[in-house]
Amino acid sequence: MSITLDFDAKQLAKSKQLSLHYLPAKIQGDGEANVEKCFNNYTRENPDYGSGILTNSLRGYPLLGQQANVPSGYKGLVLQETEKPLIDTAERQLRLTGQFDEFIYWNYDKVPSNADGYRQALLMTDVAEALMYQPIKQEDLDAEIQRHKESKKENS
Structure with a gap:
């Protein structure tokens, strides 16, 4: 199986900066989500858990999170598969949808450490x-x- 990355340096320079959340969940769907209205509006800093610890919930489960940066010298990329292969050994192609320098890392009911x-x-x-x-x-x-x-x- 081979994977082809379908972008170049020019596309990388022009790609949009994304706001990202790393959630401990598997969501069966790949449609649009109004994250700003339905999730970000409910994110709060909670000093009871320590400095910089954020709280929210997903489907009734409490989340504790913290801002994380992409390690120095690296670039965070979001890649999307153009077409799902029918078999595991088929060639795969990924395209660039955006990049990020920081993200919020979430845990279920456990302070990130x-x-x-x-x-x-x-x-x-x-x-x-x-x-x-x-x-x-x-x-x-x-x-x-x-x-x-x-x-x-x-x-x-």
Whole structure:
């Protein structure tokens, strides 16, 4: 199976900025939703749970949320499949519908924390960057050797 991304840098630059919510729900539908009127109007900050914690509800279930930023050096994109494939091995094509720099992350009746699976996944971008192989420049190597020699002299 292959996936084709149907956009380029020009489309990315012109794409609209989206307001996003990451909800712990599976909704069977892909139609329009008046999120501003039916959801955002009921979002409130609740200092009882801590600084920056938001409250709302979805279908009677209490939600606790917090503003989250896309990690530095990354861009949040919303992609939509142009046509559902009939079989899993068919080629898939995704098109750009918008981008985002921040979003609200929601939990059911639980204060968002770094223990949440989604938050841990976001922290993995830092781990991946630290583990990424990058060649060491000769001048950086020379500077580190010099620093080590000076440190050795001071300790002697």
